[in-house]
Amino acid sequence: FTPGSNGVRSSTQLNARQPILLASFNLISDGWELEGGFLPSFLDCGRRKLTFENANCLFHFVFKMNPATEADALNLANGFVALLNEMADTCAMDDVEGCTEVVLFPPYPFISKVKDIVSKEGITVGSQQIFYEDKGAFTGSVSASMVKSIGCEYVLCGHSERRTLFSDSDSNINAKVKKVLEFGMKPILCIGETQQEYDLDITQEVCAMQVSKDLKGVSKEEMQNVVIAYEPVWAIGTGLVCDADAAHHSVLAKMYGDEVAQATRIQYGGSVTPDSVDGLLAKSDIDGCLVGGASLFSDKFARICNFKAE
Ligand SMILES: O=C(CO)COP(=O)(O)O
Numbered sequence: 001f002t003p004g005s006n007g008v009r010s011s012t013q014l015n016a017r018q019p020i021l022l023a024s025f026n027l028i029s030d031g032w033e034l035e036g037g038f039l040p041s042f043l044d045c046g047r048r049k050l051t052f053e054n055a056n057c058l059f060h061f062v063f064k065m066n067p068a069t070e071a072d073a074l075n076l077a078n079g080f081v082a083l084l085n086e087m088a089d090t091c092a093m094d095d096v097e098g099c100t101e102v103v104l105f106p107p108y109p110f111i112s113k114v115k116d117i118v119s120k121e122g123i124t125v126g127s128q129q130i131f132y133e134d135k136g137a138f139t140g141s142v143s144a145s146m147v148k149s150i151g152c153e154y155v156l157c158g159h160s161e162r163r164t165l166f167s168d169s170d171s172n173i174n175a176k177v178k179k180v181l182e183f184g185m186k187p188i189l190c191i192g193e194t195q196q197e198y199d200l201d202i203t204q205e206v207c208a209m210q211v212s213k214d215l216k217g218v219s220k221e222e223m224q225n226v227v228i229a230y231e232p233v234w235a236i237g238t239g240l241v242c243d244a245d246a247a248h249h250s251v252l253a254k255m256y257g258d259e260v261a262q263a264t265r266i267q268y269g270g271s272v273t274p275d276s277v278d279g280l281l282a283k284s285d286i287d288g289c290l291v292g293g294a295s296l297f298s299d300k301f302a303r304i305c306n307f308k309a310e
Pocket of ligand 1: 062159231235236237238269270271272290291292293294
């Protein structure tokens with residue numbers, strides 16, 4: 001492909017991929033036998049802080065394996081809080097409607113102390129990963145009960161880096177999604193095609209397969225706690241931004257009606273920065289962003305939360 005001059009793939013480049021979630025949810029619906037197309041709303045899903053003009057958005061900031069020390073992580077968290085305090089905020093802590101939900105995903109050792117700093121600002125924390133077993137001789141692993149017990153509300157499942165670097169299979173991801181739900185937390189299922197799959201024009205098939213395998217056995221009712229993050233692998237950490245037409249709610253609406261389309265939260269991830277966020281969130285079909293690299297800079301974090309849809 002040829003990226004646009006600003007590193008953003010244009011919609012013409014993405015025409016072929018627009019029905020990704022149509023295909024994906026078609027497969028899911030075969031398993032669910034959806035009737036009448038109702039899924040409960042996601043709007044009860046947690047903390048919120050900011051109002052601005054951005055109602056009901058869901059921003060997840062994933063630190064990945066950064067920063068190097070606890071002191072650095074706490075500095076970052078304090079920086080977020082300081083900047084948020086400078087911003088207009090009309091959301092009460094227990095507001096839901098019209099407020100933006102912000103969740104941080106620090107590495108395990110920093111979760112509790114970061115949570116202590118940011119929770120008074122209405123920001124909550126999540127876990128970048130869990131193992132699907134409850135307990136036992138699984139050296140180096142962390143269970144759902146452990147992260148739940150320190151206040152994690154969300155858990156990432158199926159991130160492309162886990163799929164490729166740590167051989168996370170679809171069946172393992174499915175087991176993790178179910179374990180997260182069993183413990184009353186919310187899985188964020190990450191899906192997305194690689195560069196090679198994009199070039200082969202099999203994006204739809206790849207995403208459909210991931211969704212159908214990774215959500216196998218997840219009920220309609222449980223789906224109210226599932227978030228889907230569409231993250232093209234080629235866009236992660238590269239500066240290239242998919243225009244995310246692929247994550248189009250209207251394809252869901254055509255199949256299941258508006259209620260389902262509105263109830264399903266779809267995030268976009270892949271090189272979300274202060275420069276790209278406004279354009280991305282101007283698309284009514286994107287409900288929020290999953291942010292990696294920009295999470296490590298408090299000014300970028302603050303600007304992303306305070307996006308202005310173009
Ligand atoms: O992988 C990501 C979030 O999960 C995206 O990472 P970047 O924002 O660094 O591209």
